[in-house]
Amino acid sequence: MKVRKYYSKNQVEGFLKVKKELGPEAIILQTRKVRARGLKGLFTPPRVEIIAALDTRDSARANGSESGSSRQLEKELKELKKMVQSLVEETAKNGSNSQGEAKSHNYWHNFLQNQDIDPVLIEDLFTSLSADPNGPGLNWASMVLALQEQFSKRLTVTPEKEYRNLVLIGPTGVGKTTTLAKLAARYALTFKEKVGLITIDHFRIGAVEQLKAYAEIIDLPLEVVVTPSDLTEALKRLEYCDRILVDTAGRSTGNLNQIDELSSYIELLQPAEIHLVISATTRWQDIRYITGSFMKLQYNRLLITKLDETVSYGAILNGAYHTSQPLVYLTDGQSVPDCLKLAREMDWAELFLGGRR
Ligand SMILES: Nc1nc2c(ncn2[C@@H]2O[C@H](COP(=O)(O)OP(=O)(O)O)[C@@H](O)[C@H]2O)c(=O)[nH]1
Ligand SMILES: [Mg+2]
Known part of the structure; x- marks a missing residue:
């Protein structure tokens, strides 16, 4: 039995890490949120700790004489597979949104309006996109790029300084x-x-x-x-x-x-x-x-x-x-x-x- 501890920003990332390293047979033993020790913990967001295990004894399952605990493992494994599968699907779905599925100009206009962005900036954003309002629309990826451009133009970020x-x-x-x-x-x-x-x-x-x-x-x-x-x-x-x-x-x-x-x-x-x-x-x-x-x-x-x-x-x-x-x-x-x-x-x-x- 291999037991490993993983740390990640969120559960999806953690499960994917487990799946990548231990494979789909891995079993999640425990997940919890943890903070870094000491003062650092006060200033950094909690991470997800996942303890995962992989049963390395193939023979027990192979000879058909399964004990109660290996049946339990089998059951947990199925559950885990289902869980990982749905997480992978969810991630893939978000990913595919980012590549395809163009939304109309109107859709994005409403979206940005709902974000309460000043109309002047919304206009500017669409101008910088130079997208045809009657064209096929914009997908998530092009909107991310446009927003990033808008942010880099409008929003400056500066590190904290040692001013008195x-x-x-x-x-x-x-x-x-x-x-x-x-x-x-x-x-x-x-x-x-x-x-x-x-x-x-x-x-x-x-x-x-x-x-x-x-x-x-x-x-x-x-x-x-x-x-x-x-x-x-x-x-x-x-x-x-x-x-x-x-x-x-x-x-x-x-x-x-x-x-x-x-x-x-x-x-x-x-x-x-x-x-x-x-x-x-x-x-x-x-x-x-x-x-x-x-x-x-x-x-x-x-x-x-x-x-x-x-x-x-x-x-x-x-x-x-x-x-x-x-x-x-x-x-x-x-x-x-x-x-x-x-x-x-x-x-x-x-x-x-x-x-x-
Ligand atoms: N949800 C939320 N509440 C905050 C935040 N910062 C301050 N508050 C709350 O806003 C209220 C007013 O905060 P205060 O510091 O007295 O505002 P001041 O009048 O500008 O000094 C208090 O109830 C704070 O707890 C924040 O980032 N998020
Ligand atoms: Mg005050």
Whole structure:
């Protein structure tokens, strides 16, 4: 009996690995999700662990005198074959979609509209495809290529840098404070940097408790700043820090005065990175409005949150288009610090077209 352990991103990939290495006779003994040990496990998605076995005693089956356990093996084998077969068929089906089966222009237009992509970008995409609207249509593969081209033209991704000051700005409720806590955990726990937190509570909203709780858990200093002179003092106290992360709070998206007032703090901070935080659930019309309103603060990064709350991802492309700024991070859940993704690790076309299958 050969017993082997396999690790993969998902079950389909795992079963195919088992089938490839041990052959169709292999039996799956156990599948479970596992995380990497230690801190790494907090920041990487769980993998699927499959324990598979192959019965190497051919003779028992050959002489016809099967014991109860070999009959059991036979049964499991049949089940496994069925399972692998259906997985292979499913994979093949997705693959064949990608090669053949052209869909009409209208179909793709609706599909992209349902992804809430700004109409300007949809037009641009079809122009770049230079496809005849009355022609035979486009298959999945040509749409993947077109989307990839659109992404490479519109969306820049940049790696995280070791800049000292980072500020999160954006509408209320998009996840700034939660994201700041995720970043703080990443820099402090994974990179072992000395991190200091500042929250600008200029409007005295008292939205400090949430960040305070995270600061206490991760054991980081938190400075609550109400006036610009508070900020100067806070910066002095945090002078020893390698990295300073600044959260901002506001009353509502549409209040442009508060955006003006924040600019005096930003001037004092001189941050290297100002991330405009936008939720993936924001409609394209609102993205135009938000990106325009916050432009005064001269953001130089785009950060998209709540990828988990939607199946339409137009906000990423729309945000990139209207800000012309690169993405470093995305978030896909409430959990701190797990649900933080690096933009450079995303497969954009797959994300957009994945939900279609
Ligand atoms: N589903 C989901 N919820 C999130 C994400 N990021 C933040 N949230 C939630 O969104 C709500 C508002 O977050 P908060 O950080 O207070 O937003 P802020 O007003 O911009 O600071 C909270 O309930 C968070 O848990 C995310 O990536 N996905
Ligand atoms: Mg907040």
